[in-house]
Amino acid sequence: MSRCGGWFRQMHLAAFWAEFKGFVEVDQVTGCWNWRGRYSERGYGVFRGRLAFKVAWFAVGREKDFGLSLHHSCFNKRCVNPDHLVEIPGSEHMKIHAEHWRAVRRSTG
Numbered sequence: 001m002s003r004c005g006g007w008f009r010q011m012h013l014a015a016f017w018a019e020f021k022g023f024v025e026v027d028q029v030t031g032c033w034n035w036r037g038r039y040s041e042r043g044y045g046v047f048r049g050r051l052a053f054k055v056a057w058f059a060v061g062r063e064k065d066f067g068l069s070l071h072h073s074c075f076n077k078r079c080v081n082p083d084h085l086v087e088i089p090g091s092e093h094m095k096i097h098a099e100h101w102r103a104v105r106r107s108t109g
């Protein structure tokens with residue numbers, strides 16, 4: 001019973017957003033919420049020891065199924081905007097990123 005959502009519900013929503021948004025810089029062009037706080041080794045924002053984008057996902061009242069992973073539709077892993085996250089199966093997630101990197105390599109030669 002120690003899921004992220006449970007941890008999150010212990011905090012007051014307004015106080016949470018005030019603190020969380022203090023670490024966020026909104027990109028007016030892309031709509032991304034770029035994280036300005038600490039980062040994990042893999043380059044993801046960290047809020048109070050947890051992945052910031054996952055915290056945001058639960059903060060807007062979403063649930064997460066085990067076995068599904070959260071993908072940044074904006075391909076910006078610094079982004080913590082819950083609207084830029086989609087829940088997809090892990091196998092599909094790997095495929096999306098493989099295709100993305102192929103496309104990036106093609107465009108940069």
Ligand SMILES: [Zn+2]
Pocket residue numbers: 030031032033072074075076079080081084
């Ligand atoms: Zn984004």
Ligand SMILES: [Zn+2]
Pocket residue numbers: 070071072093097
């Ligand atoms: Zn992804």
